[in-house]
Amino acid sequence: MNGTFYTLPALRRAVRRTAQRYGLPAEVRSRLVLSVADVAAPEFAARRPVIFATDVEDRDNGSVMAATVSAPEASGRLSSTDLPLAAATATSPTSVTWRMPLPMDRTSERRGHRHTVSAPHSEMAAVDEELRATLARADSLMAEHRRLKHELAETNGGVLALYVQLEERDEQLRQAHGTMLKELEDALRPAPLKVAGLELAVHYEPADPRAPTGGDLYDWFTLPDGTLHITVVDALGHGVRSTRSALDVTHAVRTLALEGHPLQSILGRAHDLLMPLAPGLMATALLARIDPRTGKVLLANGSHPPALLLQADGHARYLQVRGRGVGFPLPGSERLLEAHLGPGDLLLLYTDGLTESRRNPCEGEVRLIEAARRHAAKPLTDIPGAIAADMHTIVLHPDDTLALALRVATPALRKRSR
Template identity: 65%
Template structure:
């Protein structure tokens, strides 16, 4: 162990460099050690207090290497607290000293053990100092060059990786688009299979439009069915089953199938809702659905309406007068299900009947405002071809959607039958047709 007392920075730096040279410390480690020692000793020198540099060489137990312990001791007062960002972190700081423990080669120091001097003096001590500084600069430059080269390599690899990721992202987007199209096609085919087949009824025009809450999942609980009874009367059922997705679709289909079966068996309109409830509830106790049923005789224009908790149908007369056909009742799955009465109306040539689900009028969470807006939209588009009216009305009603829900809009317009006394040139050649949009 050797101790040396220093009063200024210059001899301290030279001593540290000679010490590092003697024990074969790498130039980069030597430079860091010189910076640490001189920085920490600076405040003591300014206060006129000396510092002691103490060195000791130790052998690691069980290891073929040695450790050089370099301690900077502050005489007469506590030393400064070593900063966290020292170029060479201290291993054992105390209130009055700082120690660095550095691994060194196991060989003996250059000038042998013992001796007064930290390193053998050269012919020109100044030259030795300058030479050490040059070595440290070279080591710093080499380290900087290595870091720059590594940074360039990493940037190049990152650029290649980004290019690969971008290409993969483009491929995934293309594949995703293909899958979306295929998925949409399958769902469209499924939707087509669920909806009733088009009808051609002389004296009537029919059209329907379905807008799902989620365009990527067109199945839902809003459903409709239409068919002709044996006497030629048109029967329409509009159902809104509670929930979304495939389960609600199944519930709505069960309701429409039960209603169709009962209607074709000849059950009166006022009893079908209650009977549908009796049939389906044992199979699906959680089922809840609102139901509206309409029967229209194309020859006479006689309209019958039964309702179970469903939004009322809208009747727009040919002269522009509009009104809602309210009928009280409770839907399937509700307490005391059934329509309280069957409402009778007459549909004259040119009149427009609009049936729908609550997704059309409650998109802004205000049913009263929705009904008012629906009447205005129906009046605004009444003169368009019938197969365009449902989609146009839905587009108007969904300009601002605060409450997204599945939506069905169905329109029926009566045209004059050939030979009818109310027949007009405009209605004489209008074929009965139905088109689902």
């Protein structure tokens, strides 16, 4: 079947019959026929002849059939890429060769050996065989695709279930962690305090609900003379470390207050006590002393936001006292500020997370007065939380927030409390 060809059908028949004689599998045979046709078609279109030749090469691991297409009159290099039968090599600019292993029981007469070749089937039978092989191959690939798709779906389902389980476990751990930290935070807070003639309430809101501990802390207790002492602290940072810093400050202040040190000197003395133990500690603090019998208020401030006094008639003012906090240069309150609380007056102590959640702290102070007036008529236990909710309708700079409210009870409330 080797020779020179001038038409594509004749070349196809020759290639097919040759491949049959050498027993090439139907799939390989069909790819060879298509590849030879792809290389020769441009030559036939230009009315140039094509030569097809085959040879058998004996190798240590078996025989190989070499099929070569040549176009001696070609005007350019024959293409040997992107063909149905891969591994074609251009043996010359006008020749392309394919080498295909022969089946072990299919050989040709070569080098004195006796070999047998299979008798070719008819052209139609060969085409049917190639088509069936192609369909079988396609069916096999489709079955393999379905199997892999099913396995992938099962794998994805298992991965998704595992992911859901991990998410649920993570959420459980987050909740347990948050609960543990919340219990720790609550344990650090002072116990509720009852003082005759005064109402007290507090609200705390962490910047991150999943990490409820922070540097905002308060302390309240009564001194031997019956006056109420309140400390509000905001330690630098977030999390457990800042909580420890705030706790150090409140403990130092409580110790100094109970020892009888003057209010104005306490912040400076607390600084001197704590710096050798915690050199990196920085905290702002506001100290308040309230005499429930007279309504007299004394305030000392260390770099902390000022207290807000809202009188029963609606008049509001900030009680400004200059000073520097613990860990700051020249710590301590520059002076004591004295104010007076009358029946129905509201005193609000807080940390900067309440007023500085937006860009302008001055705007926050104005909004705080408005919120205090809006909620002043509510029960005191509801006032700090209601004010915080109003102040945090828009939060651009989340921060831990503490709001502590104190109000002189009216005569009616005093009678009920008795």
